Amino acid sequence: MIHAHHAVHAHDTDAHSVQVHVRHAHRRVATKKVQHVQPQRKVHHVKMTKQHINHNVDLAAQRINLSKFSHKLESISARRSSEKCARNVRIALETAGANVSNHPIAAANWGRTLEKNGYKQIKPAFNKPKKGDIYIIDATSNHTYGHIAGYTGSEWISDFRQNSYAVYREKDVEYHYYRLESAT
Numbered sequence: 001m002i003h004a005h006h007a008v009h010a011h012d013t014d015a016h017s018v019q020v021h022v023r024h025a026h027r028r029v030a031t032k033k034v035q036h037v038q039p040q041r042k043v044h045h046v047k048m049t050k051q052h053i054n055h056n057v058d059l060a061a062q063r064i065n066l067s068k069f070s071h072k073l074e075s076i077s078a079r080r081s082s083e084k085c086a087r088n089v090r091i092a093l094e095t096a097g098a099n100v101s102n103h104p105i106a107a108a109n110w111g112r113t114l115e116k117n118g119y120k121q122i123k124p125a126f127n128k129p130k131k132g133d134i135y136i137i138d139a140t141s142n143h144t145y146g147h148i149a150g151y152t153g154s155e156w157i158s159d160f161r162q163n164s165y166a167v168y169r170e171k172d173v174e175y176h177y178y179r180l181e182s183a184t
Contacts, residue, residue, distance in 0.1 A: 064182075066096065077158075077160055078161075079161065085147055086148050089110070089149070121176055133180075135178070136178070138174040141170075149165065
């Protein structure tokens with residue numbers, strides 16, 4: 001009866017030496033080094049279609065609980081602004097199940113993070129907001145980080161309970177309005 005034992009060590013290359021011990025009836029007969037070549041690994045590339053991306057966005061949208069989002073946003077808001085709107089919206093989104101890893105600091109830059117979580121930019125609907133809607137105001141000369149706020153179903157809240165969506169006095173303020181795709 002012959003038994004072959006291989007001592008395999010991981011290396012960065014595909015070829016490496018393997019020490020082979022051949023035993024016969026539990027006695028060592030011979031030891032020799034042989035060159036062992038690993039087969040080439042096939043790399044499979046997955047082409048992401050629009051359908052795959054939409055499916056992933058749909059799954060992200062299903063993860064977000066708008067009631068948790070609204071409740072958390074209400075519970076951490078203040079009467080006056082502390083200039084931490086992006087922080088509060090981030091915490092509320094995270095509590096609701098959103099993936100906010102690698103999020104931006106500036107409120108004005110949150111669009112991609114929202115889209116990654118199933119939000120879709122739509123024409124501003126301030127006259128018909130839905131629970132979970134979020135708007136972003138671009139940076140201005142007076143507000144270098146911009147602004148972000150979420151709609152709780154009854155009011156717009158950022159880091160404070162806003163009287164309306166219009167919190168800047170500047171004219172020509174640029175708004176970006178987002179709605180969770182599952183809510184449309």
